[in-house]
Amino acid sequence: MNNLFANQLPENEKQSLKRIHDHCQSNSATNVDEDLLRKLPQNIDNPQVGAHMLCMSVGAGLQKQNGQLDKDAIKNKISVVTQDKSLVDGLVTKCAVQKETPEKTAVTMWTCFVKNNVNYIHVL
Known part of the structure; x- marks a missing residue:
């Protein structure tokens, strides 16, 4: 772990994220080269990466179908992998920001999660 405050992602969450990822990869509209996902911060403006990550967010319950963030769900997922609960609200404020699309x-x-060691991610 890179972060003293990080918890390991529970196995059921890992499996759920893998299922969501596989589902998103099976659809030509949201399929993306996994090398682009491994370098997510460098591919933040790639439209196919955006489509895939939206699919992941909706599948994980972090965003609604209309694209609106579900901050309660995001807080819950961040709490799962953050030992120091005093950090959770700050991470939600930092990472759960509605953008233009x-x-x-x-x-x-998702890039904010990676950069802040929020380990609610599916390892490729």
């Missing part, structure tokens, strides 16, 4: 919102949020 649902796709941009999704990719920016």
Whole structure:
């Protein structure tokens, strides 16, 4: 772990994220080269990455179908992987920011998770 405050992602959450990822990859509209996902911060403006990350966000319950963030769900998921609960609200404020499009919102949020060691991610 890179972060003293991080908890391991529970197995059921890992499996759920993998199922969501596989579902998003099976659709030509949301399929993306996994190398782009491995370098998410460098591909934040890639439209296909945005489509995939929106699919992931909706599947995980972090965004609604209309692209609006579900801050309660985001807080819950961040809490799962953050030992120091005093950090959770700050991470939600930092990472759960509505952007100009649902796709941009999704990719920016997941990138924020990566940059802040919020380990609610599916390892490729």
